[in-house]
Amino acid sequence: MKIHLSLFPLLLLLFTAGAFSADKPNILFIYTDDHSHRTVGCYPESYDWVKTPNIDALAENGVRFKYAYIGTWCMPSRASLLTGHHQHGIESMRMEGDYPGSTYDPGKSPFWPKVFRENGYQTAQIGKWHTGDDTGFGRDWDYQIVWNRPRHTKNAGSYYKNQLIEFNGKEAELVKGYSTDNYTKWAMEYLEGKGRDEEKSWYLWLCYGAVHGPFTPAKRHLEAYPDLQVPAPVNIFPPRPGKPAYLQKIENWTQGEDGQPHLKGRKRATGEYSHGNGIHGSSYSDWIRQYHQGVLALDEAVGTLIQGLKDTGQYEKTLVVFTSDQGFAWGQNGFRTKVAPYDANIRSSLIVSQPGDLPVGKVCDVPAGGVDLVPTFFDVAGIDLPWKMHGKSLLPLLKDPENKEVKRSVMTVFTARKYGSDTNRIPTDLKELQLVAGVPWYTSLQDGRYKYIRNFVEGEMEELYDLDTDPEELSNLALTKENRPRVIKMRADTVAELKRTNAGMADSLPAVAELPE
Numbered sequence: 001m002k003i004h005l006s007l008f009p010l011l012l013l014l015f016t017a018g019a020f021s022a023d024k025p026n027i028l029f030i031y032t033d034d035h036s037h038r039t040v041g042c043y044p045e046s047y048d049w050v051k052t053p054n055i056d057a058l059a060e061n062g063v064r065f066k067y068a069y070i071g072t073w074c075m076p077s078r079a080s081l082l083t084g085h086h087q088h089g090i091e092s093m094r095m096e097g098d099y100p101g102s103t104y105d106p107g108k109s110p111f112w113p114k115v116f117r118e119n120g121y122q123t124a125q126i127g128k129w130h131t132g133d134d135t136g137f138g139r140d141w142d143y144q145i146v147w148n149r150p151r152h153t154k155n156a157g158s159y160y161k162n163q164l165i166e167f168n169g170k171e172a173e174l175v176k177g178y179s180t181d182n183y184t185k186w187a188m189e190y191l192e193g194k195g196r197d198e199e200k201s202w203y204l205w206l207c208y209g210a211v212h213g214p215f216t217p218a219k220r221h222l223e224a225y226p227d228l229q230v231p232a233p234v235n236i237f238p239p240r241p242g243k244p245a246y247l248q249k250i251e252n253w254t255q256g257e258d259g260q261p262h263l264k265g266r267k268r269a270t271g272e273y274s275h276g277n278g279i280h281g282s283s284y285s286d287w288i289r290q291y292h293q294g295v296l297a298l299d300e301a302v303g304t305l306i307q308g309l310k311d312t313g314q315y316e317k318t319l320v321v322f323t324s325d326q327g328f329a330w331g332q333n334g335f336r337t338k339v340a341p342y343d344a345n346i347r348s349s350l351i352v353s354q355p356g357d358l359p360v361g362k363v364c365d366v367p368a369g370g371v372d373l374v375p376t377f378f379d380v381a382g383i384d385l386p387w388k389m390h391g392k393s394l395l396p397l398l399k400d401p402e403n404k405e406v407k408r409s410v411m412t413v414f415t416a417r418k419y420g421s422d423t424n425r426i427p428t429d430l431k432e433l434q435l436v437a438g439v440p441w442y443t444s445l446q447d448g449r450y451k452y453i454r455n456f457v458e459g460e461m462e463e464l465y466d467l468d469t470d471p472e473e474l475s476n477l478a479l480t481k482e483n484r485p486r487v488i489k490m491r492a493d494t495v496a497e498l499k500r501t502n503a504g505m506a507d508s509l510p511a512v513a514e515l516p517e
Helices: 005-022 053-060 074-083 113-118 179-191 245-249 284-311 370-381 395-399 481-500 504-508
Strands: 026-032 063-065 122-129 143-148 163-167 173-175 202-207 253-255 261-263 318-324 350-353 362-364 410-414 442-446 450-455 463-466
Touching (some): 026 284, 026 370, 053 318, 053 350, 074 370, 113 202, 122 179, 163 179, 179 202, 179 284, 261 284, 284 318, 370 395, 410 481, 450 481, 481 504
Parallel strands (some): 026 202, 063 362, 122 143
Antiparallel strands (some): 063 350, 163 173, 410 442, 442 450
């Protein structure tokens, strides 16, 4: 066969990209939904009856981060993981139409998997899609099986069955069966070779919908954790001393005649009605049981996937990352939601494993953020960052997770349904400011021990918590004069981080309440 000389450079480029990619690690990114770190047995905050042997085994064979703040709620968390930017840096992303309708301009808000494709990787995504009705198939993804909620808004509540699934950009088709099991099956097919280019390394983003509301477990797990009685958080009911004004109004639970808190039916942040009664009942213990039952299929999935990597000979060359879009509060501060700046609401598990290349059985006390994961993936793949990212690679920490010399802080920003330059103006109307779950816009900074919180209500108090001595964040140290210097420093550090990440709001933050002297 003769090759025209004008085509030789192109063929050489294609051959080199494929060969170069094949020597790079695969990345399996397992991403769960509304999934608190408190449900994972290897985390000390979990109940002693929690059973997640496969996720725990992943931690035993890798690095577990003590603190991870991936995002505040579903859409912005995912948008950050597609761009490497905080919510205020994601230009053109916006919500429109019926919830969760959304859209974006890929020219103004490019997604980084496209860059991996250009550098020889095969990119795949399976599961929940929540960031604009354009899923990017053929541009960002080579292989894609997704439940496109922004496109099929009337099907957006079908988290666990009867989902409209788009296979590789084709028209959606109705798929029955338990969604967690379906996603695992499709991921296993990919690992075994379906749609996978065996000449290339791959990146697979596997996005489970569990354990998002309505918190439906697989039928096989409905008898798990029998006779459960769980004590409620001490501040499930107001008043909540030392907390901002909006916290005094959070009331999702009512005291029942049986002495237990019971969930009230209410409007969720999505605008959908949330029933007070669950599968087992409406009491606090009933809901905790149901929620934890939903985790069991996720744990089984992790075991299946790891075994699949081993069976296909890909285990040792695959970086496995397990985390969630954010956590979920059950009764803490009266919540039953994510969004709010407290660890109960938004703190996630984060476990990273690649035995033979990374340490095993280690815990990293340095906090990590969602925007750190994208530069980490580029670092692992040996690909230059295509644009300025808001986070920093975690690879040095993964290589040396117990390095006590490393000091870093993680910023979290919540701007409700606004993105990019639409966040430059902070709403002054409380209804607009507290549009999602009654929580106002805010920013927080966590330095590995202390967490500083500043919400954007004019004249509101700041918050400071010592997570070592007060992990439930009950005692607001910002109200004590002894901590005035720390509050002032962390306030300045937070503003500096907003400016570093080009937040247009940084120069017009509303005033805070006076600190005690």
